[in-house]
Structures are given as structure tokens and as C-alpha cells.
Amino acid sequence: MRALFLSTHSSHSRLSSSTSANISTMGMVLGKISVEEPAFKVLFNRSTTAPASNATNTVTTPYEIRRYGKRYAIESTYDSTNADRSPFMALAGYIGVTKAPENEANEPIAMTAPVAIDRKERDKKRMKFILPSKYDDLSKIPQPKNADKVSIREVAPAVGAVHQFSGAFDESHCEVKARALVAQLIGDGISLPKGEDGEVELEKIEYEWWGYNPPFTLPMFRRNEVWIELTEDQVSELIGARGDESTE
Numbered sequence: 001m002r003a004l005f006l007s008t009h010s011s012h013s014r015l016s017s018s019t020s021a022n023i024s025t026m027g028m029v030l031g032k033i034s035v036e037e038p039a040f041k042v043l044f045n046r047s048t049t050a051p052a053s054n055a056t057n058t059v060t061t062p063y064e065i066r067r068y069g070k071r072y073a074i075e076s077t078y079d080s081t082n083a084d085r086s087p088f089m090a091l092a093g094y095i096g097v098t099k100a101p102e103n104e105a106n107e108p109i110a111m112t113a114p115v116a117i118d119r120k121e122r123d124k125k126r127m128k129f130i131l132p133s134k135y136d137d138l139s140k141i142p143q144p145k146n147a148d149k150v151s152i153r154e155v156a157p158a159v160g161a162v163h164q165f166s167g168a169f170d171e172s173h174c175e176v177k178a179r180a181l182v183a184q185l186i187g188d189g190i191s192l193p194k195g196e197d198g199e200v201e202l203e204k205i206e207y208e209w210w211g212y213n214p215p216f217t218l219p220m221f222r223r224n225e226v227w228i229e230l231t232e233d234q235v236s237e238l239i240g241a242r243g244d245e246s247t248e
Helices: 002-029 088-095 173-189 232-241
Strands: 039-047 063-068 071-079 115-121 124-130 150-157 157-167 207-211 223-232
Touching: 002 232, 039 124, 039 232, 063 232, 071 088, 088 124, 157 173, 173 207, 173 223, 223 232
Parallel strands: none
Antiparallel strands: 039 063, 063 157, 071 124, 071 150, 115 124, 115 207, 157 223, 207 223
């Protein structure tokens, strides 16, 4: 009887574990995000439902102004002309996804969101994972074993505009969204670089695209964001001009 109980209990535990894993996977398919995100404060919300009293209430690309504190990240630079050489697996290897962690402490590190990508040069991109908040000092972060591919970076405090969207998380889609956000910011009075033809010069703007979901999340449920860094003066001017939409 005891053996039957133990066998039944073991089978039930495996079934419960399997069921929980299936539920978790289904949640991620539908866009649920259950990993840590870096903390931020929303300073300003430019939405499509801004107060009607605002005479210039034309919002085609809603956004938030967020303030982030200091963070730490692991990152890797790669050739953007070769999509097959994405550094995702090198970064995932460092934290121990699917295999032993490739860091000097052999320490498993939790995955976080978002995965951030930016363009360093015309043919160079950089991908980074933000480390969990408990890694709040360089002395706490183990060095990578594959230092030729992965490096540790301190991400300075910053303020910027964030536009959220669903659909594909690829560079062409994100670039369209970045241009739309830039156009909205310019329309709201923020001065950003333009070329002689009057078009936005993204190459001269600090922006990143952020992905919060695994590849198997249905596109309609994805949370993607594009971030454009701003100066404190730009943010102050924006909030001063549109104080009725400020969250402070």
C-alpha cells in the first residue's frame, strides 16, 4: 500500500508539474510576462485620451516618459547584416538558459525582460539583457567565461519616451515605430535631428527596441517597445507645456 501511495503521489507530482508548465507556457503564448523588469517611474503619459481642453491634442503615436535608475546588463555586439549570428544564445548561455551557466561563478541568473537591441553603427547592432535588480553592484556580477562575446555594462540612469506596440519584433517594424514616435515628439515640441530633406535621422538619435516576450508568443499579444532617450531639459519642457497630462 505504501509503495502504491508513493507511486501514485510521484505520478501526481509529475502530472501537476507538467500541468503547471503547460499553463505557464500557454500564458506566455498569450503574452503573459512573469519575469522581472527594471523598475521605472512614469513622469508623463501622452495618450489618445488626453484632456480635450488641450488645443493641440493630436496623438497618433501614444507614449510615456519614463525615468529609469542605474542598471547593469550583459551585452554583445554583432554584425547586423547576418541574421544567423544573433548573440542571443551567447547571452542566454551566460545566465544558464538550457545549459550550465557560462560565468566564472557558475551561477544561474534569472532571465528578465526586456531584451534590448540598438544599432551602434551602420552594420553593427548590440543586444543586451538587463540583469536582475539584486545585481546592483559590479562586485556582485560574475565575469563571463566567453568574454570575447559577452561583456558586462553599467547602464546609466536615463529618461526617455517609450511607445508600446504589438506585432513582429524585428528591426524593420521597430524602425517604423521609432520614426512614428520621433514624429510625435517633434509635433509635441521636442527638437530632434532632421536631415536636409526634413526627414528624421534615426542614426543621430539614441533609441532602442525592446522585446518582452519569447518567440512563440502570438504577435497580437506581444509587448514590444521603442525607447528614445531624452535630456532632462527636453522632458522638463515637455511636461511644462503639457502639465495636465503629467502623472506627477
